[in-house]
Amino acid sequence: MFTRVSMMSGSSVSLSEFTYKKGSEIFRENEPADCVYQVRTGAVRRYKLLSDGRRQIGAFHLPGDVFGLENSTLHRLTAEAVTETTVRKISRQTLEDVAETDAVVFRNLLTTTTSNLCHAEDHMLLLGRKSSMERVAAFLLEMDNRLTKAGIMSLPMGRRDIADYLGLTLETVSRAVSQLHGEGILNFVGNTQREIVILDRRRLASIDMPS
DSSP: OEEEEESSSSOEEEEEEEEEOTTOEEEOTTSBOOEEEEEEESOEEEEEEOTTSOEEEEEEEOTTOEEOOOSSSBOSSEEEESSSEEEEEEEHHHHHHHHHHOHHHHHHHHHHHHHHHHHHHHHHHHHHHOOHHHHHHHHHHHHHHHHOBTTBEEOSSOHHHHHHHHTOOHHHHHHHHHHHHHTTSEEEESSSSOEEEESOHHHHHHHHSOO
């Protein structure tokens, strides 16, 4: 399906639109990075399989996010749909051509690239310097900022994904979330524990950034 939409600017370009089932691969590590993607609905995880078989998730992409921009000709990570996900896709060359003549596209591409770099640096700091509870608190604050609507944070990813993003075990993540719940910092809506209400953002932020 092709559509004429505005991608990161007022310029109209032709984008192809695809829907992927939960767990479906969008692209694989070391495949040619000849397209750029934007999440329309759903969520995407990008990850790398380590030599010992463990999975390290580098980023989650949510509606509106652009991903697949690389500084080389190959993808560094594999991208998969976390849930049923629709993405818009444009060839990298087409986007670069538009950016050469449209200053808004150029600025927004630069902003996207800078934002992705900042996220990578923050993630590296999180993995290298923070305790397990600090990592979980930082993740919840990030998702609260990106996902919360009408007071409820609806997580598309499960705790295994969260653990692989934070470099923790599933059990450690579950214990941390249960502790936050027990201390009255958050509450759950429904039975899946993926819909969360943050009751005390100040206390949660103090865990992420202890004095």
